Amino acid sequence: VxxxxxxxxxxxxxxxxxxxxxxxxxxxxxxxxxxxxxxxxxxxxxxxxxxxxPHTSRISSVSSQFSDGPMPSPSARSSASSWSEEPVQSNMDISTGHMILSYMEDHLKNKNRLEKEWEALCAYQAEPNSSLVAQKEENVPKNRSLAVLTYDHSRVLLKAENSHSHSDYINASPIMDHDPRNPAYIATQGPLPATVADFWQMVWESGCVVIVMLTPLTENGVRQCYHYWPDEGSNLYHIYEVNLVSEHIWCEDFLVRSFYLKNLQTNETRTVTQFHFLSWYDRGVPSSSRSLLDFRRKVNKCYRGRSCPIIVHCSDGAGRSGTYVLIDMVLNKMAKGAKEIDIAATLEHLRDQRPGMVQTKEQFEFALTAVAEEVNAILKALPQ
Known part of the structure; x- marks a missing residue:
C-alpha cells in the first residue's frame, strides 16, 4: 500500500x-x-x-511529448535502463557462436561483398506476388503506401461480419517462421484514421497480446502513424473499447503502454502491451544497436510462453518492421541452437510474405551489426 x-x-x-x-x-x-x-x-x-x-509508471499519458521523436525524459519520470545488464539466456553452442560471429564481422568489414549481396536482394522477386485485393477501389484508401501492398496469398483476413466496413481487408501480413500454421508475427502499417477500428479488430481476432511500434507519430511535421490509443481513460473503436491502464517510461528510447481491451459484442476482455520504440526514423536506423537489442529483450520477456503472433508496425510496415523482424527471427533461431544461419535467405523468406521488408542497405547492415553484437553478448554470458 x-x-x-x-x-x-x-x-x-x-x-x-x-x-x-x-x-x-x-x-x-x-x-x-x-x-x-x-x-x-x-x-x-x-x-x-x-x-x-527503478523505472517510472504513470496512468496519465505522455504520448504528446514523443510525437516528433525522442526527448530526454525528466529524472522524475524515468531512469536509465539496466536491462542490458541481465544475462542472455540461450542454447547456442559456443563453437557455433564463435563461427557465426567471425562470419558476421568479416561480412561487415567486406563492404564489396555486402554491396553485392544487397544488390542481389534488391533483384529478388517474390513468387507469387499479386496484390489484386489491396488494389481494389474500396481498399486503396486503406493503404498508407502504394509501394507496400499485401500479397493476395499472404494477408490477414478480418471477419467481415465484425468489421465496421463489412470488409475483410487490412494492410497486414502474417509472417511465418518455421510453422506455416501459426504466424510468429503480423507486419502491418501504422493505422490511418479510417483503419483504427480494423487495427483493433485484428489485434482481437489474432489473439495478440503484444504490439511493437517502431515509429514516432510524426517526423518533421509528416504524420507517420495515427494516434490509435487513448491518451487517458478509454476510447471506443467500433465494438472494441480500449482503456489505457498505464504508460511506463523505460528510458529515453522506448516506453511501454498497457491496455485493457474489451469486445463489447461478447463482453470478453484482454490485456495488451504496446512497446513503443521512439528513436528510429523512416528509412533510417537507430543510433545504437544496443538500445534496440535492449528493447527486443523487453518485448521477448513479456511475450515468453505465448503462442500468438507479435504485431509489428512502423509507418508502412516494411522498412523498420522488416529490420526488426529479421533481427528477432535470426536471433531466435540462434538461441534455439541452429547450426547454420543465412541472413540474406531469411530476408528473402520475409519478402516472400510481405514486399519491401528491409528497405535500405543501411538497414540490412544494421541488422547484421545487431545480430553480431547480440551473439557476442550471448557468448560472454555462456559458461566458458
Missing amino acids: CVCDVCGVRVVYVCVLCVCDVGLPLTPCSASPVLQELCRQRMATRPPDRPEG
Whole structure:
C-alpha cells in the first residue's frame, strides 16, 4: 500500500499484466470501475507483488511529448535502463557462436561483398506476388503506401461480419517462421484514421497480446502513424473499447503502454502491451544497436510462453518492421541452437510474405551489426 502521487489517495500495487514482473501503480481516480474490478479480481488470485523497480509508471499519458521523436525524459519520470545488464539466456553452442560471429564481422568489414549481396536482394522477386485485393477501389484508401501492398496469398483476413466496413481487408501480413500454421508475427502499417477500428479488430481476432511500434507519430511535421490509443481513460473503436491502464517510461528510447481491451459484442476482455520504440526514423536506423537489442529483450520477456503472433508496425510496415523482424527471427533461431544461419535467405523468406521488408542497405547492415553484437553478448554470458 502506498499514497498516490497524483491524488493523494491510498492505493495498492497491482500487476495488471506481466510487463516486467513488477507491479505498476494504479490510481483509483484514473481507472474505470470495470478496470478497478478487474484489478481486484487479479489481486485476489495472484501472490503478492514484488516492490516496484527503478523505472517510472504513470496512468496519465505522455504520448504528446514523443510525437516528433525522442526527448530526454525528466529524472522524475524515468531512469536509465539496466536491462542490458541481465544475462542472455540461450542454447547456442559456443563453437557455433564463435563461427557465426567471425562470419558476421568479416561480412561487415567486406563492404564489396555486402554491396553485392544487397544488390542481389534488391533483384529478388517474390513468387507469387499479386496484390489484386489491396488494389481494389474500396481498399486503396486503406493503404498508407502504394509501394507496400499485401500479397493476395499472404494477408490477414478480418471477419467481415465484425468489421465496421463489412470488409475483410487490412494492410497486414502474417509472417511465418518455421510453422506455416501459426504466424510468429503480423507486419502491418501504422493505422490511418479510417483503419483504427480494423487495427483493433485484428489485434482481437489474432489473439495478440503484444504490439511493437517502431515509429514516432510524426517526423518533421509528416504524420507517420495515427494516434490509435487513448491518451487517458478509454476510447471506443467500433465494438472494441480500449482503456489505457498505464504508460511506463523505460528510458529515453522506448516506453511501454498497457491496455485493457474489451469486445463489447461478447463482453470478453484482454490485456495488451504496446512497446513503443521512439528513436528510429523512416528509412533510417537507430543510433545504437544496443538500445534496440535492449528493447527486443523487453518485448521477448513479456511475450515468453505465448503462442500468438507479435504485431509489428512502423509507418508502412516494411522498412523498420522488416529490420526488426529479421533481427528477432535470426536471433531466435540462434538461441534455439541452429547450426547454420543465412541472413540474406531469411530476408528473402520475409519478402516472400510481405514486399519491401528491409528497405535500405543501411538497414540490412544494421541488422547484421545487431545480430553480431547480440551473439557476442550471448557468448560472454555462456559458461566458458
